[in-house]
Amino acid sequence: MSRGGAKRRRLAIFLLAAVVVLAGVASWAYSPDLPAEMLIARYGNAASQFIDVEGAHAHVRVQGDPRGVPVVLLHGANGSLHVWRDGPGNWATKRD
Secondary structure, eight states: OOOHHHHHHHHHHHHHHHHHHHHHHHHHHHOOOOHHHHHHHHHOOEEEEEEEEETTTEEEEESOOOOSOOOOOOOOOOOOOOHHHHHTTGGGGGOO
16 A cells, blocks of 8 residues: 555544544434423422413523612523522522
């Protein structure tokens, strides 16, 4: 086999291995959507409200003293309201 042929063969093996690794990571990281009913049962409580925002079902909680200063806490796309309740700082239940 020529020197150029050996390089091409190594490159092809490397690319094939990279594709296999990427496919494995993608299949490992994939998680299907859970049914809305299951999520509502798991994360909803008496303070939960569910509203429609341009076709998207949103979970909203209003908590605290209604006479106090309102504070709106929003989380990112991969977060949940538990970031504010259970996370560092415990913002949702903090009292000063």
